[in-house]
Amino acid sequence: QAAKLRKRVAIIERELDVGGTCLHTGTIPSKTFREAVLSFRQTRDRIDELHLDHPSSERATAEKLLARVEAIIRSETRVQRDQLRRNGVNLIPGLATFVGPNSVNVRTSLGTREVTAHKMLIAVGTKPHQHPDISTDLECVINSDDILQLTELPRSIIVIGCGIVGLEYASMFAMLGVEVTIIDGRERPLEFLDSEIVDELKHQLRDHLVTFRLGEAVAGIEQRNGSPRQAMVRL
Structure with missing residues (x-):
């Protein structure tokens, strides 16, 4: 939106792709997973109504469910990259550290550079809460991501x-x-x-x-x- 108002805008992103939590681990994946589950469930219920055997191709598996999620994530990532490019937003891959009220050092694969701006917006996303009494080192313990x-x-x-x-x-x-x-x-x-x-x-x-x-x-x-x-x- 700032770019559409003719502001010079840059995004510093440390992950491999744009989109953040919403696109890669939060809202988009969970809602796509839900729709995939509903689709398989509706198919199963319809087969039951017709008193037919369940073909293996119609059974839900992690591979099938997550393939749908990954397809949507790839598609939405392309859309977001295209939107940034069309609006002239400069995408800088790297990790930013404040060195002043209006400047950050960005560590990239090519070295470190300084970026300055009149305004800085911090939007670093979220990650699952780590319970102090639960070790995530166990193979059978996972979080929502x-x-x-x-x-x-x-x-x-x-x-x-x-x-x-x-x-x-x-x-x-x-x-x-x-x-x-x-x-x-x-x-x-x-x-x-x-x-x-x-x-x-x-x-x-x-x-x-x-x-x-x-x-x-x-x-x-x-x-x-x-x-x-x-x-x-x-x-």
Whole structure:
């Protein structure tokens, strides 16, 4: 928008592609994943209505679901790059560090350069919260960003935290037939919503065999080696 107002604009981005959290790990991937899940579920329900056998080509797999997500991300990345180019926005790949109120040093693959501007806008995105009692070094522990790297759908999954992201992915995995348990130290999820809406959401999730463990705090996680590996959550 600043470029359209005839301002000279530069974007400094340390990641390989533009788009940030929204495009690569947040809104766009999760909503595309949801639409892919709904598509497979609708196909499965239609086959059930016709009393037909489920062909293997119509079964949801991590590979099929994430292929759709990756296709949308690639397409939207091209769109954003084209928009920046059309509006004359200078894209600088690198890591910026403030050296003054109106200047930053940008470390790039070719070295370091200084960039100055009248105004600076900091928009560095977000990353999943790291629970102090949960180690992400365990192979069976993933965060919401790691879901996009799954190679196969789990048989069961424990979602720690029933905020918006946790409930969103819990509902999607439940629709895929994954056994889902949600754990949260709070007695009520989504406290900012009307209680009747939350109660209906919980009712629908329970219809998909989601188990709620509310008011219980996670003390730690251990990994049980075997085939397949499993996580044991201590409350």
